[in-house]
Amino acid sequence: MYVIVVGGGKVGYYLTKELLAAGHELVLLEKDGRRARQIADEVGSIVLQRDGCEGKHLEEAGAKRAAIVAAVTGDDEDNLVVCQMAKHHFDVPRTIARVNNPQNESLFRHLGVDDIISPTRMALAAIEQDIPVHELLHLAQLPGGRLELIEARITEDSPAAGRRAADLSLPEACSLFAIIRDGNAQVIRSDTSLQVGDTVLAISRTESETQLHDALIGAADGADAD
Amino acid sequence: MRAFIAGCGRTGAGLAEQLARAGHEVTIIDTNSEAFNRLDHGFPGRALRADVTDEDQLRRAGAQGVDLFFALTEGDNRNILAAQSATESLGIERVVAKVNDPVRAEAYRALGIATLCRTRILADALATWSGLPHDPGAEGVAPATGHHREHADMTADASLTVGGR
Numbered sequence A: 001m002y003v004i005v006v007g008g009g010k011v012g013y014y015l016t017k018e019l020l021a022a023g024h025e026l027v028l029l030e031k032d033g034r035r036a037r038q039i040a041d042e043v044g045s046i047v048l049q050r051d052g053c054e055g056k057h058l059e060e061a062g063a064k065r066a067a068i069v070a071a072v073t074g075d076d077e078d079n080l081v082v083c084q085m086a087k088h089h090f091d092v093p094r095t096i097a098r099v100n101n102p103q104n105e106s107l108f109r110h111l112g113v114d115d116i117i118s119p120t121r122m123a124l125a126a127i128e129q130d131i132p133v134h135e136l137l138h139l140a141q142l143p144g145g146r147l148e149l150i151e152a153r154i155t156e157d158s159p160a161a162g163r164r165a166a167d168l169s170l171p172e173a174c175s176l177f178a179i180i181r182d183g184n185a186q187v188i189r190s191d192t193s194l195q196v197g198d199t200v201l202a203i204s205r206t207e208s209e210t211q212l213h214d215a216l217i218g219a220a221d222g223a224d225a226d
Numbered sequence B: 001m002r003a004f005i006a007g008c009g010r011t012g013a014g015l016a017e018q019l020a021r022a023g024h025e026v027t028i029i030d031t032n033s034e035a036f037n038r039l040d041h042g043f044p045g046r047a048l049r050a051d052v053t054d055e056d057q058l059r060r061a062g063a064q065g066v067d068l069f070f071a072l073t074e075g076d077n078r079n080i081l082a083a084q085s086a087t088e089s090l091g092i093e094r095v096v097a098k099v100n101d102p103v104r105a106e107a108y109r110a111l112g113i114a115t116l117c118r119t120r121i122l123a124d125a126l127a128t129w130s131g132l133p134h135d136p137g138a139e140g141v142a143p144a145t146g147h148h149r150e151h152a153d154m155t156a157d158a159s160l161t162v163g164g165r
Helices: A010-021 A033-043 A055-060 A076-090 A104-110 A119-128 A206-216 B010-021 B033-038 B055-060 B076-088 B102-110 B118-129 B158-162
Strands: A002-006 A025-029 A068-071 A094-098 A115-117 A137-141 A147-153 A174-181 A184-187 A199-205 B002-006 B025-030 B046-049 B068-071 B094-098 B114-116
Touching (some): A002 A010, A010 A033, A055 A076, A055 B102, A076 B076, A104 A206, A104 B076, A199 A206, B002 B076, B010 B033, B025 B033, B033 B046, B055 B076, B076 B102
Parallel strands (some): A002 A025, A068 A094, A094 A115, B094 B114
Antiparallel strands (some): A147 A199, A174 A184, A174 A199
8 A cells, every 4th residue: 555654853763664664656745854864764765855735745755646644743733734635636545644733533534534633632531541530541543543432420410310311402423332230231211210329332533523522411601621 | 803823923913904994903813922013003903822723712712703714834734624613613714824825725715714825925926036937826826726615514514504513
């Protein structure tokens, strides 16, 4: 599979090494001359000193036959432009962008980027799993990157406490599928009512998380700020 | 009208003053507050330090609901990201991005962004002055020629305009 990697920072460098080790054909675009030479010394002549945001450089790199373009520079705006140029000018089937500001995730998907890598969100998810706050916990990101597995605890303040699962007003792209009560997991049916102390497992689109939070835990009273 | 300008360079500052003098309500942002020295002392609009690529900061600076949005920073890609965020997330209708690379400017017109390409306009002005024929594509703001909605899943995207967190 032919892959174009844009950005030769730490992520791009290690990504390139791993992909080469796995036997893929690839080229790395890095616009800084010194950095490009440095990486070329390590991995060989697959490094081009080019700005991947420029259409003609992507073309030289063979974007027309690339199966994947992965934009992993440290700047969200550059990664967006690389992916959009790849997608719309060269019909690259799959584009991947590194996104640092989590708020850009839904915008980038909306604008046609196929996959998002979010180091910020990954770190956040790892931290949240260790903190038993009354918030949504991110258990896992499902393949494709749009859906997440989420856990929420029902407390006395929760608007969902004492109500049937079927009666909750949940965001559309969201589904509750199990509860853990007294240490036992059980499937949620439409007549299951949620009780204080239950842990609810849900699948949700990343963008619908706020609404899911409001429905299960309660509106956030500015709690997002801390 | 309410206008929002990102980038307080000579162009941004000059435009801010013109719009303000004409009685419009102007907000101008820049990541470097020293850039605001370019504005007149009596500038009646708002000048705020904010990053145009950060949607939270745009909202806080009051970009939502403005009539005109200008992305005029020195970074083509920053302007492109900001313009798409203004259009798609903030729902602003009249948005212009300065994109100095002519290839990218043309590409993003096709993706639905009105662009201003300084390079093409200047080159054309100088070529015309030298006696060459005028490039008809090099006049002011080039309107969008396409729209990238074809990639959007409209129903699922309601959350974008609502904002979320």
